[in-house]
Amino acid sequence: MHEITQSGFVEVITGSMFSGKTEELLRRLRRARIAGQEIAVFTPALDDRYGTTKIGSHAGREWEATVIDPEGDGPWDLTEQLNGEEVVAVDEANFFDDTLVDVVESLAADDRRVIACGTDQTFRGEPFHPLPELIALAEYVDKLQAICAECGEPATRNQRLVDGEPAHADDPTIVVGADERYEARCRNCHELQGE
16 A cells, blocks of 8 residues: 555545454554554444453454543544544444544544544444445545355355344344354345344
8 A cells, every 4th residue: 555645544444343354453553653653542432342441353462542432421532632643543433423534534634644444334234334434535445354154255244143143133233242243244144134
C-alpha cells in the first residue's frame, strides 16, 4: 500500500468474524510503532472479551486501548483523548454509532492516519452501520475473508448460533461473543431461523 503523505487518510479493515481483521490492525500498529509514530487505540466499552482496556485477536495478540462508551450518557468524542498522535485506530467500529463517521472525517482532515476495523455485516447479512459509511469515505479498504465452518469455501458472513442452532432473524443485532456464539459462513451455508 502506498501511504498518502501530504494529508491525513482513512483505512478500513473489514470482513466477517474470524477473518483476521484485528490481527491485521495489530500488524499495522506494530509497523507504525517501528516507524516511530505516536499511536492512539480505541475500543468500545461493549467489547470486553480481551479485558476492559485492550484490543485482542483470536490468535492471542493484544494492544492497550482507551475505552470509549458510545452507549453512555451524553455525547462521546474520542478526540478529547488525543495528545497529538499521528495514528488513530478504532477497533470494533461496528459497535459505535454514526457519530464515528464525523469523528473519523475530522481526524483525517487534521492530517492523521485513521484505521477503523470492524465487521461490515450483521448476523443477518445486512449492512452493519457505520461500517458502510466508513468504507465509502476511506482511501483504503481491505475486506478480509474467513473460511466457512460448514464447507470450507471463502466466508463473508457471520453465523450466530444459539445452543448450536442458527439464531432467529428477530434476535438482537448486537451480542458480543467469539467462537462460542459465532461461526464464519459462506453465502450458501449462512442460515437464519424464521426466514
